Amino acid sequence: MIIRLFSIALVFFTSCSTNDWSANNSSMETGKDYPAYGGNKANNRYSPLTQINANNVKDLKVAWKYFANDSLSNVSRPREIQCQPIVVDGILYGTSSELSLFALNAATGEQQWRFEPDKEKLHNIRGVMYWEHGDDKRILYTAGYFLYAVDALTGKLISTFGNNGKVDLHEGLADNLGHEVKNLSVTATTPGVIYKNMLVMGSTVSEGGDAAPGHIRAFDVITGKLKWVFHTIPQPGEFGYDTWPKDTYKKIGGSNCWGGISLDEKRGVVYLGTGSPASDFYGGVREGANLFSNCIVALDAETGKLKWHFQAIRHDLWDRDFPAPPNLTTITYNGKKIDVVVQVGKDGYIYVLNRENGESIFPIEERPVPTNGLPGEHPYPTQKFVMKPKPLMKQLLTESDLTDISQEANAFVKQRFLEFPKMESQFQPPNEQGTLLFGYSGGAEWGGNATDLDGILYQNANHAPWQLKMISKEEREQELISLSPGNRLYVKNCSPCHGINRTGSGSIIPSLIDVGKRRSDEEISAIIKMGNGRMPAFSTISDDNLKAIMGYLNYNEIIPPKIKSEQNHNGNEAIANPDFPYVPDYFIKSWDRFTDPNGYLGIKPPWGTLNAIDLNTGDYLWTVPLGEFPELTKKGIPITGTETYGGPLVTASGLIFIASTRDERIRAFDKKTGKVVWEDQLPAGGFATPITYEVDGKQYVAIAAGGARGAKSGGWYIAFALK
Numbered sequence: 102m103i104i105r106l107f108s109i110a111l112v113f114f115t116s117c118s119t120n121d122w123s124a125n126n127s128s129m130e131t132g133k134d135y136p137a138y139g140g141n142k143a144n145n146r147y148s149p150l151t152q153i154n155a156n157n158v159k160d161l162k163v164a165w166k167y168f169a170n171d172s173l174s175n176v177s178r179p180r181e182i183q184c185q186p187i188v189v190d191g192i193l194y195g196t197s198s199e200l201s202l203f204a205l206n207a208a209t210g211e212q213q214w215r216f217e218p219d220k221e222k223l224h225n226i227r228g229v230m231y232w233e234h235g236d237d238k239r240i241l242y243t244a245g246y247f248l249y250a251v252d253a254l255t256g257k258l259i260s261t262f263g264n265n266g267k268v269d270l271h272e273g274l275a276d277n278l279g280h281e282v283k284n285l286s287v288t289a290t291t292p293g294v295i296y297k298n299m300l301v302m303g304s305t306v307s308e309g310g311d312a313a314p315g316h317i318r319a320f321d322v323i324t325g326k327l328k329w330v331f332h333t334i335p336q337p338g339e340f341g342y343d344t345w346p347k348d349t350y351k352k353i354g355g356s357n358c359w360g361g362i363s364l365d366e367k368r369g370v371v372y373l374g375t376g377s378p379a380s381d382f383y384g385g386v387r388e389g390a391n392l393f394s395n396c397i398v399a400l401d402a403e404t405g406k407l408k409w410h411f412q413a414i415r416h417d418l419w420d421r422d423f424p425a426p427p428n429l430t431t432i433t434y435n436g437k438k439i440d441v442v443v444q445v446g447k448d449g450y451i452y453v454l455n456r457e458n459g460e461s462i463f464p465i466e467e468r469p470v471p472t473n474g475l476p477g478e479h480p481y482p483t484q485k486f487v488m489k490p491k492p493l494m495k496q497l498l499t500e501s502d503l504t505d506i507s508q509e510a511n512a513f514v515k516q517r518f519l520e521f522p523k524m525e526s527q528f529q530p531p532n533e534q535g536t537l538l539f540g541y542s543g544g545a546e547w548g549g550n551a552t553d554l555d556g557i558l559y560q561n562a563n564h565a566p567w568q569l570k571m572i573s574k575e576e577r578e579q580e581l582i583s584l585s586p587g588n589r590l591y592v593k594n595c596s597p598c599h600g601i602n603r604t605g606s607g608s609i610i611p612s613l614i615d616v617g618k619r620r621s622d623e624e625i626s627a628i629i630k631m632g633n634g635r636m637p638a639f640s641t642i643s644d645d646n647l648k649a650i651m652g653y654l655n656y657n658e659i660i661p662p663k664i665k666s667e668q669n670h671n672g673n674e675a676i677a678n679p680d681f682p683y684v685p686d687y688f689i690k691s692w693d694r695f696t697d698p699n700g701y702l703g704i705k706p707p708w709g710t711l712n713a714i715d716l717n718t719g720d721y722l723w724t725v726p727l728g729e730f731p732e733l734t735k736k737g738i739p740i741t742g743t744e745t746y747g748g749p750l751v752t753a754s755g756l757i758f759i760a761s762t763r764d765e766r767i768r769a770f771d772k773k774t775g776k777v778v779w780e781d782q783l784p785a786g787g788f789a790t791p792i793t794y795e796v797d798g799k800q801y802v803a804i805a806a807g808g809a810r811g812a813k814s815g816g817w818y819i820a821f822a823l824k
């Protein structure tokens with residue numbers, strides 16, 4: 102979930118159908134087209150195309166390139182494009198990092214049209230949805246707070262949809278709350294799924310005290326009308342209400358599904374994974390197991406009624422959101438074919454559940470976990486441990502795991518490591534002394550995974566330890582009292598990411614030291630107001646407060662005549678927001694990757710891997726490092742892998758295509774062996790998931806290469822084909 106305003110919990114690291122159309126695109130049958138996010142509604146990222154195979158893949162060449170980014174503002178900074186485009190009838194639909202939607206001739210890259218939404222708030226867009234009925238062909242996608250319906254052939258808004266072509270995503274969220282939510286941040290980074298004439302979708306909301314409710318909703322694709330709402334934080338009379346203190350749903354939000362939704366068209370059931378409830382890392386006001394947060398949920402697609410749920414983590418204190426849509430596939434287990442739903446977690450756990458009833462195929466143990474939480478916290482006394490498949494990465498950092506890429510790195514990291522209290526469990530609740538944990542940037546991430554027809558899951562994973570320290574509301578107020586207004590605003594709103602000393606974090610969060618020398622005041626104000634990717638938009642910031650922060654960043658703070666009152670619930674005084682429902686008692690003090698002095702991860706490599714897991718047995722077939730730091734390889738260090746963002750694609754010809762690495766490369770792996778059989782340099786970091794499709798008898802592989810995350814930046818879509 103990405104956040105507009107908060108001071109605590111930040112994340113980082115967040116279809117109608119004509120039956121004829123959906124029939125030939127259901128489940129595994131994606132062919133020439135790549136008509137949905139994830140390739141098909143089961144989110145398999147599987148293609149039956151075979152023209153490009155292990156023998157000829159080495160001859161892949163660039164077929165076309167399209168520069169997608171626009172010049173919305175004069176803010177020239179690296180921007181990621183996370184979009185996995187779709188292709189229908191030879192037209193490729195994608196988005197720019199500034200939220201524009203475009204249609205290209207998928208064989209040539211030539212632009213057919215471009216649509217510009219309202220652009221008050223920038224955020225990532227991971228894909229779009231397609232629906233058609235006869236001549237009525239629509240692209241549905243989210244930009245900012247709106248869901249748009251655009252004519253797929255002309256790029257014009259469909260004025261009969263919603264309010265002149267768009268639906269406000271605050272629709273239906275305030276039901277029974279007794280207060281407004283219209284100023285709370287609600288968008289959707291990942292598209293939903295189309296079922297008949299309905300679009301079922303989740304949302305991206307704040308993870309702090311200002312989080313909007315994370316209801317799952319269905320909208321009519323033709324009219325934009327709300328069809329049903331499923332409350333992920335139950336209301337009186339609803340199942341699960343007793344897993345929270347009374348009336349919690351009025352106070353806190355989150356428990357949203359930002360990772361995407363899958364559809365079993367035959368069963369008429371949607372499957373999705375939810376995230377943690379607000380606020381991340383402190384749950385003092387939400388004693389209980391907190392259904393339906395951190396759950397895999399099956400809903401009747403027609404009505405939104407709950408079919409079953411499986412809660413992976415009770416009372417989440419670690420921001421262990423489900424980051425990707427479930428993958429619907431079929432396995433053979435004990436000689437029986439079983440339809441399963443496969444959900445991967447940021448914590449690296451892989452849940453393989455029977456699609457009918459939500460029961461785990463592999464054994465799960467319920468074990469006691471530490472309950473020594475912060476004052477007022479109610480850690481849940483037991484948690485689930487999945488016996489198979491093994492998690493994608495380590496769960497606990499030990500001294501013998503510390504980086505060994507150089508003596509200097511090891512010594513530095515060891516000293517830091519010893520300053521932290523010893524960790525006994527990955528379920529150690531956060532505290533003021535500090536915890537070292539995995540999972541904030543995967544394990545698995547939003548790029549998702551691929552499965553082939555044999556029930557093999559291909560999943561990239563990150564192996565990144567993080568450190569987290571919390572601070573009480575009172576202590577922070579004490580610290581803040583002596584500060585200038587701009588500094589105070591900075592500490593409350595910016596320091597959790599950019600650091601108390603403005604130093605940022607590695608390549609991921611820029612340092613703000615001397616930012617005023619690199620960027621004009623206009624650029625900086627635009628960034629603060631509009632956000633970008635994981636930089637939240639502070640769109641409702643007052644002029645006075647903006648001036649104060651700018652003054653602080655420029656080292657010439659002008660004390661404004663009147664700073665907005667301090668009584669904001671989220672401790673978020675910068676951005677007075679009457680809707681803030683609650684203030685947690687503890688906030689993030691620091692939250693950061695645990696790295697060596699050069700910014701490389703403080704754990705022994707590999708730092709990024711690609712894995713093949715046989716879901717029929719739960720066993721790993723192979724694991725290989727994914728990505729490279731050439732400067733380390735030159736020193737003789739075996740390939741380390743890099744953190745990876747973006748997912749794999751598997752084809753019937755036995756290839757896995759994946760980019761997602763810091764080295765800006767796209768690779769093809771042999772799915773049997775995990776060996777690289779082709780690679781090429783992208784014009785910028787490809788932090789996205791590739792697609793494949795066919796036009797006029799020719800197979801293409803295409804991906805967005807937007808850059809950022811320390812990789813070369815660009816703004817391209819690029820397609821490869823055999824010459």
Ligand code: HEC
Pocket residue numbers: 111112178179180181591594595596597598599609610611612613616619625628629633634635636637639650809810
């Ligand atoms: C959730 C973490 C987060 C928070 C909170 C946050 N930022 Fe950022 N910020 C980022 C990230 C990530 C980027 C880099 C975005 C990109 O890819 O361009 C960034 C970029 C920036 C930049 C551009 C820097 C450059 O060199 O291009 C400025 C200026 C900035 N932030 C200011 C602020 C201010 C001021 C606040 C508080 C009001 C704030 N940020 C709060 C994560 C955050």
